[in-house]
Amino acid sequence: MGIRTGMEVSIAISEAVKLSRAEVIAAYPITPQTHIVEELARMVADGELDAKFIMVESEHSAMSACIGAAAAGARSFTATAAQGLALMHEMLYIASGLRLPVVMAVANRAMSAPLSIWGDHSDIMAERDSGWIQLFAETGQDAFDLTIQAFRIAEDERVSLPVVVNIDGFTLSHVIEPLEIESQEDVDRFLPPFKPVIQLDPDKPISIGPVGFPEIYTEIKKQQNVALVESYKVIREIWNEFRDMFGREYHPVESYRTEDAEILIHIAGSTAGTARIAVDMLREKGEKVGLIRTRLWRPYPFEDMKKAVAGVKAVAAVDRCLSFGGQGGPMCSELKSAMYNLEEKPFIAGFIAGLGGRDITIEDFFTIVKETKKMLEEGGGGEEYRMIGVRE
Amino acid sequence: MTEKKPGWKEYPLAAVISKPGSCTYHNTGDWKTMRPVRDDSKCDKCGFCWIICPDAALFMGEDGYYEVDLYHCKGCGICAHECKKSAIRMIPEEH
Numbered sequence: 001m002g003i004r005t006g007m008e009v010s011i012a013i014s015e016a017v018k019l020s021r022a023e024v025i026a027a028y029p030i031t032p033q034t035h036i037v038e039e040l041a042r043m044v045a046d047g048e049l050d051a052k053f054i055m056v057e058s059e060h061s062a063m064s065a066c067i068g069a070a071a072a073g074a075r076s077f078t079a080t081a082a083q084g085l086a087l088m089h090e091m092l093y094i095a096s097g098l099r100l101p102v103v104m105a106v107a108n109r110a111m112s113a114p115l116s117i118w119g120d121h122s123d124i125m126a127e128r129d130s131g132w133i134q135l136f137a138e139t140g141q142d143a144f145d146l147t148i149q150a151f152r153i154a155e156d157e158r159v160s161l162p163v164v165v166n167i168d169g170f171t172l173s174h175v176i177e178p179l180e181i182e183s184q185e186d187v188d189r190f191l192p193p194f195k196p197v198i199q200l201d202p203d204k205p206i207s208i209g210p211v212g213f214p215e216i217y218t219e220i221k222k223q224q225n226v227a228l229v230e231s232y233k234v235i236r237e238i239w240n241e242f243r244d245m246f247g248r249e250y251h252p253v254e255s256y257r258t259e260d261a262e263i264l265i266h267i268a269g270s271t272a273g274t275a276r277i278a279v280d281m282l283r284e285k286g287e288k289v290g291l292i293r294t295r296l297w298r299p300y301p302f303e304d305m306k307k308a309v310a311g312v313k314a315v316a317a318v319d320r321c322l323s324f325g326g327q328g329g330p331m332c333s334e335l336k337s338a339m340y341n342l343e344e345k346p347f348i349a350g351f352i353a354g355l356g357g358r359d360i361t362i363e364d365f366f367t368i369v370k371e372t373k374k375m376l377e378e379g380g381g382g383e384e385y386r387m388i389g390v391r392e
Numbered sequence: 393m394t395e396k397k398p399g400w401k402e403y404p405l406a407a408v409i410s411k412p413g414s415c416t417y418h419n420t421g422d423w424k425t426m427r428p429v430r431d432d433s434k435c436d437k438c439g440f441c442w443i444i445c446p447d448a449a450l451f452m453g454e455d456g457y458y459e460v461d462l463y464h465c466k467g468c469g470i471c472a473h474e475c476k477k478s479a480i481r482m483i484p485e486e487h
Contacts, residue, residue, distance in 0.1 A: 210409055
């Protein structure tokens with residue numbers, strides 16, 4: 001049986017990593033992720049966790065060390081944010097390209113400049129195409145559960161890919177939430193020891209990461225993409241198993257009060273909590289508004305998304321990231337692309353909000369819904385996206 | 393008839409090479425435009441060429457001279473440049 005307790009979400013992630021029996025943790029401190037690895041360092045130092053904690057000189061080295069450790073057959077974990085994630089950039093592609101199941105928590109933070117330590121999704125969106133399985137947590141319980149699930153998903157022999165668990169910097173990483181911490185016994189039942197698919201072993205020597213001449217590179221990338229796309233089924237299967245064991249349900253796209261909804265708000269991460277209150281308040285006024293939240297960002301859950309928006313008039317897609325000079329929000333663009341070839345599709349209005357830690361309030365969601373309705377009444381045209389709360 | 397190349401399912405996962413030493417099968421010797429030739433009257437069998445060859449393309453023969461493995465020698469000329477006795481010269485490779 002688990003224990004219900006109040007805990008800072010960063011510490012809950014550290015607990016999840018400990019319960020997952022991670023064997024190597026390599027990390028470099030960066031706000032707002034620091035508490036996660038600080039706590040893990042303490043656990044290792046105090047003998048609570050039998051793991052090697054490698055203090056490295058940069059995030060590039062942190063990811064490199066995790067790659068090496070995973071290749072040697074160790075369950076590996078790291079955590080980072082913003083510029084730290086950007087510094088890992090090239091190594092993220094190595095982890096996925098080598099099919100090594102590293103697990104990472106990213107406490108999402110705005111990219112500098114200007115320097116911002118506060119939350120938004122611009123760090124992970126820059127790594128969208130790095131070949132990692134990408135999950136977004138809304139709550140502390142999500143963060144705890146997804147971290148344990150991440151190891152199971154990453155290490156599944158049909159997958160063998162790295163997984164990133166995104167938690168909003170500060171608004172999730174630094175808040176104390178009530179959550180269920182599962183027992184070691186139950187986590188052990190859910191997560192068996194790591195059996196590497198690819199492993200460096202002196203008794204069975206192999207070379208990993210050789211040159212891929214033009215003659216084979218495309219085939220190897222095809223392999224990798226098929227593995228990522230097909231991980232969808234495995235993720236669903238593992239989530240079902242998790243539900244049966246622990247009683248909490250996980251879906252690629254989470255829906256809230258979407259029945260008979262005409263307008264859906266779409267968002268990822270902790271802001272969904274605020275959006276949910278806004279939806280409740282609008283529903284009380286008789287407005288047919290619902291909420292959808294992307295939990296699984298890669299592989300993109302095309303079918304779930306099509307199903308989630310079927311029959312609605314409009315989707316207000318809110319991104320905490322601005323794709324400069326493009327369509328605005330990466331998640332909005334993706335949603336639009338996914339709908340483009342459908343005969344019946346909703347009007348999709350793009351909104352940018354919550355950049356660099358700017359609060360997204362209940363009132364902001366009222367504005368978002370109001371503007372979406374207005375655009376819909378005007379025939380569904382207008383600009384590609386609007387920035388919420390920006391002062392003129 | 394062109395040779396049928398393997399499809400994506402046929403390659404090992406992540407292009408892993410599971411056969412150690414497989415690089416020795418690659419004929420890197422056909423890259424070269426110049427090849428080393430030894431003058432036995434100058435060579436004192438010191439083995440410096442063997443030490444500095446970046447491709448390990450030299451090996452000791454039965455008589456103590458270091459022979460060139462032309463299947464792997466890329467003709468870089470480092471051995472000729474570094475030889476203390478100027479016993480190695482590079483001549484154009486005949487293809």
